[in-house]
Amino acid sequence: MTYFPDFAEYEYExxxxxxxxxxxGWLDAAHEFQKAHPSDEVLQRLQTVMSERVTSNIHASLIRGTMPCPICGVRDYPHPELLVGSTEIWLPDNDGGYFAAPSMIYHFISAHNYAPPKEFLDALFGFEPASNFRAQKISEDLMAEAMGFGADID
Structure with missing residues (x-):
């Protein structure tokens, strides 16, 4: 997995x-990251938002298979419904943009005590699963825009 510092501009491929x-949350073993004991509330909220796929879907860029954790090497994650290690998750950032995180963020928080920034947690708890949010469509439209094809993202 590629490392990016928190709040970097998204330029993955x-x-x-x-x-x-x-x-x-684009972590690896070579870079330090903020740590804190994860709260049950954060993990439960991530589970709720990541498992919703009917009225909204925060997953984008699904791959075949599962990426191993770049910190510990595990690739058999609990909660297969969360697609940990197989997607990115995108959330509106409360400023008109988006946060993009690997779905492995759930593992990073639960197994490695990664402490996501407050802004991400605010977006997570402010996200309405019934919002009809479609991360894949937004991701595709922004990629088309970056490639100069134009897109309807507003």
């Missing part, structure tokens, strides 16, 4: 950074 998208 893109010709240029995606407008308004910032990275959260």
């Amino acid at each position: 893109t010709p240029k950074p995606l407008r308004g998208v910032r990275t959260i």
Whole structure:
């Protein structure tokens, strides 16, 4: 998995950074990260938001298979319904943009005590699962825009 610092412009496999998208939780073993004991409330909220796929879907960029954790190497994650290690999750950031995180953020928080920034947690708890949010569509539209194809993202 590629490392990005929190709040970096999103430029994972893109010709240029995606407008308004910032990275959260793109960790690896070579870089330090903020740690704190995770609260049950944060883990439960992540489970709720990550498992919803009917009225909204925060998952984007699904891959075949599962990426191993770049910190501990595990690749058999609990809660298969969360798609940990197989997608990115995108959330509106409360400023008109988006946060993009690997779905492995759930593992990073629960197993490695990663402490996501307050802004991400605010977005997580402010997200309405019944909002008809479609991360894949937003991701595709912003990628098309970055490639110069134009898209309807507003």
